[in-house]
Amino acid sequence: MNNATLKSKSKRICIAALLLIGALALAACGATNEGATNGSAAGGDSQAAASGNGAATSGAAGEDEAGSEANSADAAAADAEAGQWPRTIEHAMGELVLEERPERVASVDIMGTDYLLALGFAPVVSEGFSTKARSPIFAEYAEGMDVVDLGGKTNLETLLEMDPQVIVMTSSGKGARFEEFDKLAPSVVIDFSLSAPDRLRKFAEVIGAEAKAEEVIADFEALKAEAVEAAKGHADETVLFLVSNGKDFTVVHPANFPIYYGEVGLKPVEGLPEDGKIGGRIGIEALSEFAPDHIFIAENRRQMNPDDPQGLINIWTDNPVWNNLKAVQSGQVYSVDTLVGDTFFLGQVAGLQAIVEHLGS
Numbered sequence: 001m002n003n004a005t006l007k008s009k010s011k012r013i014c015i016a017a018l019l020l021i022g023a024l025a026l027a028a029c030g031a032t033n034e035g036a037t038n039g040s041a042a043g044g045d046s047q048a049a050a051s052g053n054g055a056a057t058s059g060a061a062g063e064d065e066a067g068s069e070a071n072s073a074d075a076a077a078a079d080a081e082a083g084q085w086p087r088t089i090e091h092a093m094g095e096l097v098l099e100e101r102p103e104r105v106a107s108v109d110i111m112g113t114d115y116l117l118a119l120g121f122a123p124v125v126s127e128g129f130s131t132k133a134r135s136p137i138f139a140e141y142a143e144g145m146d147v148v149d150l151g152g153k154t155n156l157e158t159l160l161e162m163d164p165q166v167i168v169m170t171s172s173g174k175g176a177r178f179e180e181f182d183k184l185a186p187s188v189v190i191d192f193s194l195s196a197p198d199r200l201r202k203f204a205e206v207i208g209a210e211a212k213a214e215e216v217i218a219d220f221e222a223l224k225a226e227a228v229e230a231a232k233g234h235a236d237e238t239v240l241f242l243v244s245n246g247k248d249f250t251v252v253h254p255a256n257f258p259i260y261y262g263e264v265g266l267k268p269v270e271g272l273p274e275d276g277k278i279g280g281r282i283g284i285e286a287l288s289e290f291a292p293d294h295i296f297i298a299e300n301r302r303q304m305n306p307d308d309p310q311g312l313i314n315i316w317t318d319n320p321v322w323n324n325l326k327a328v329q330s331g332q333v334y335s336v337d338t339l340v341g342d343t344f345f346l347g348q349v350a351g352l353q354a355i356v357e358h359l360g361s
Contacts, residue, residue: 089206092171092189095176101208106164108154108181109173110127112190115203116168117141119212120243125162127154127174133306135339138351142327160184168244172343196259196345197221221351225248227352230360233266239266240292240327243341244280244312245300249287253279253342259348262276264355278341284321295327296354301338310335334358 033145058317085097107113110128119251122145129149132139142239150158154174159167162184171176172192181187189282190202197217241260254261254268256278261268269290273280282290299312313335316322337355339347 017116035361064107066256087190089204091202092175092191093187095275096186096188098166098167098186098206102165102206105162105207106159106162106185107151107169108159108167108168108177109170111170111173111342111344112168112203113147113191114339114346115190115200116207117145118200118210118216118345118349119143119204119207121148121207121209123168123346124148124164125159128152131301132358134301134304134309135337135346137337137346138339138344141316141346143257156184166206168203174318192343196348200345220277220352223349223352223356224259226360227264230356233295233361234359235265236268236292237267238269238291239296240272240290241268241336242287242295242297243300244297244316245303245310246315247280248283250300250341251279256343257351260351260355263353266355277343282332284319288321288325291326292357293327293330294332295325296334296336296340296351296358298336298338301342304338317343332358 066269084100086097089096095123105116107116107126107348109124110126110131113123113129113131116123118141125148127150129142129147134141141314148158148162154325158352167181167185167187168190169178169181169187170190170192174181178187188206190197190199194202197220200213200217201210239260241257243250243252250258251272253272253274255274260266269292272290273282275281297313299309303312305311322328331340334354334357337347337350340351340354341347
């Protein structure tokens with residue numbers, strides 16, 4: 001079990017409170033001695049002053065009542081959050097005890113960064129943060145966030161310089177290097193066999209953003225419900241999600257992306273190759289044989305040119321086989337965000353948005 005050595009604010013608060021109580025006690029003693037020395041007249045003056053102060057206090061209380069009530073909810077929320085720490089995070093490689101909410105979180109997986117951004121949280125450093133130049137939805141959520149880019153191969157020197165309190169990674173990404181990263185800072189591996197909402201909840205548990213996670217999930221479920229309605233109008237039409245690699249395509253396999261098929265209800269193309277965590281690769285001739293009614297197509301974000309965001313898709317427009325595809329001839333090919341073709345939370349959001357936009361009424 002790892003213990004994150006996060007400095008406790010509560011200890012400082014307790015010490016300050018004790019010092020304040022001591023100071024007030026000394027002041028009270030001084031006031032009592034002075035009253036005894038000055039005699040009964042001083043006592044009478046003190047009573048009059050107390051009476052006047054009581055009236056003033058009553059008036060001030062009336063003026064401040066609304067403000068106190070307004071602040072009570074914030075105070076209660078702060079107390080509730082404070083009561084959540086320390087906490088034990090159970091993750092794919094064990095457990096981690098966090099003494100308090102971490103502020104300096106490093107993400108060594110871009111897919112982990114994706115989930116943090118969905119929660120409105122900026123890691124201090126992230127692998128592949130340049131993805132914001134390759135994905136409109138990632139750029140939208142990353143806007144205004146100050147995040148140091150680790151590059152595509154995780155620069156360990158930069159990681160150490162940022163002095164993270166916690167390092168997060170995913171079981172499908174850098175999780176195999178957990179022990180290496182755990183020597184640098186307390187580390188957590190998020191289990192990516194979980195559903196997208198449950199992954200989000202695990203990230204939220206690490207950063208103390210459970211309420212935000214439930215808000216995001218509620219919006220996600222509402223969007224999915226819209227996609228379900230959109231899909232009902234195309235129940236007998238096959239739908240294929242693709243990633244264009246330039247020379248061939250990677251299929252987004254229904255088994256790896258059940259959200260679009262089993263959950264939303266789109267009709268998959270039968271017989272697709274299932275290699276890898278996304279799906280197998282096919283050529284243009286195989287695509288012609290599968291003959292989907294609808295094609296949602298993303299560019300390969302690692303191979304694309306950010307200055308030509310449709311280049312890997314437009315490369316097919318002069319190909320006669322491509323132009324003879326049923327989906328092309330019927331105008332049912334839809335370009336989608338690059339993250340749709342990977343296991344990103346924001347990618348699934350973009351995919352659902354595309355279904356609603358293109359298949360909805």
